[in-house]
Amino acid sequence: MRPRVTLEQWRMLQAVVDHDGYAGAAEALSKSVSTVSYGIRRLEAGLGVALLEMQGRRAVLTTAGRELLRRSRYLLDEALAIERAAGMLAKGWEPVVRLAVEVIFPQERLLASLDAFASVTGTTRVELIESVLSGTNEQLVAGKADLAITAMVPQGFLGEPLTTVEFIAVAHPEHPLHALSRPLTQRDLRQHRQLVVRDSGLREPRDAGWLGAEQRWTVSHLATSVEAVARGMGFAWLPRHRIAGLLADGQLQPLPLAEGALRHVELYLVFADREDAGPAARALADCLRRSCPAD
Amino acid sequence: MRPRVTLEQWRMLQAVVDHDGYAGAAEALSKSVSTVSYGIRRLEAGLGVALLEMQGRRAVLTTAGRELLRRSRYLLDEALAIERAAGMLAKGWEPVVRLAVEVIFPQERLLASLDAFASVTGTTRVELIESVLSGTNEQLVAGKADLAITAMVPQGFLGEPLTTVEFIAVAHPEHPLHALSRPLTQRDLRQHRQLVVRDSGLREPRDAGWLGAEQRWTVSHLATSVEAVARGMGFAWLPRHRIAGLLADGQLQPLPLAEGALRHVELYLVFADREDAGPAARALADCLRRSCPAD
């Protein structure tokens, strides 16, 4: 189907309404009054419906006019937005940046960064790949991500430290481990179910738990792990930032380990190709860095 | 800001991609090949970015091209949708139909009707005014509604019966009235709290309860009333269709009234102005009638 009216004609209608009258519209559009008049006439002819009506010496919208004007404003906005996006692309901005994020990276910071990024570039989209351990790196190595936040910088890549995530060994307050009421040893832990998050890598997956618990349950998402531990299904090392709330209201309680109750994981920001990275990828990297103030 | 490219140029880009090549596009658009070539050239010049690139004798989208094509399709769809809407308006279809509905009208039927209406006319919007008793009529009389579903047809209007809503006197199973375990009299009821819905009319409001209970609570929404009764806060006559679920799982229990446990309210469909009603209002009326099969 072929559009019967042009963007320019819609624009004239808008101008007439906004600068009440053909004279004002002509002024605003840098066109002659007769041009505007002709344009509106074409528009109405194309649509087969009257949009403006002279009431005395004032041009007023008809009911149909009001309705169609409303939609046409949106249309024109969209047309201009596309052209702005084209301008970005012309300047070398990628249309999309693919970011692989280790799930233990604090969501709050991630969202804040994406928000900041969105305000820098209204047009570049972000494709977020949430992954675990080697899965994050595989995305990077396979060229499926332009940027990654990972705990292990893969061979041949250059990572810059971004932030440190603190893991605490926790369990539900009613959990048998807490009933022991004494510093816990590795032997104690082995007796109980540990929840670990499945490595999302396909090539050489390894689980995110490091000691061999007798019964070890593997789940796919960090959220599932948190949920399960909160329900008393086992213990786990979980990122402090993810369980701050649950610790505060007592749904989770730190395990009194003799040693190793706390673990620290350093997260790195890695470019797939630092030289070839487009401005959008660089801008996103900046936003991420800013969300992690010197720590 | 003035758009630098036209809808027609976007359409040419789409045609080239869809009918792979300039030749196919020209065929599809009923234009010459050189016209299409010229159009794409203008488009790229206007945007300042290359969209198509010749790979051998095949035209392929650049990254920017793919992205902008995607958005331009949406743009063109919107442009055509507005013109379709204009076509509707040209045929006299109102841009919006305002429907005042008595809250006791079954929501399921209402939504089914609106759904059916939406498929008849993609463009006419519905403005729904949910009101109670005289409130519904006031909307109609004041010209704030084109169509109304009301229990009381106001003077000077013509109503057609639409459906009957059955009200049952109910209370929570634990309610003292149920503890009496005998047919209840009006006197029994007066001892207890009745929940009634506030008339939404401004002029001559009267409440939707008919007998004077000692303590009568008035709420604004039917939903609040249902909720309150289900929590044992009192008794009320409620539309059977609204509480079918609560009756079934025993959260509400019909009161064993000596008389008047059931009440029937007839709902009427009323036009604000049957002669002047536009096709959209008539179509919506049809949808409503069809949702209430002979009853």
Add this chain to the structure above:
DNA sequence: GAGTTCTTTTCGAGTAATTAGAAATGAGGC
């Protein structure tokens, strides 16, 4: 590797649409 075929691009001329100014029309204000 020269010719053939298929396709896009360039060119030049013709055509349709848009534009602006002048004149005409219409609607208040005095």
Add this chain to the structure above:
DNA sequence: GCCTCATTTCTAATTACTCGAAAAGAACTC
């Protein structure tokens, strides 16, 4: 009733678009 302000109509000119023919590129054939 006449003056003023605003829109519409008319006409001429400019601009943008369109087309066919010819040129240029790229793959395919022999």
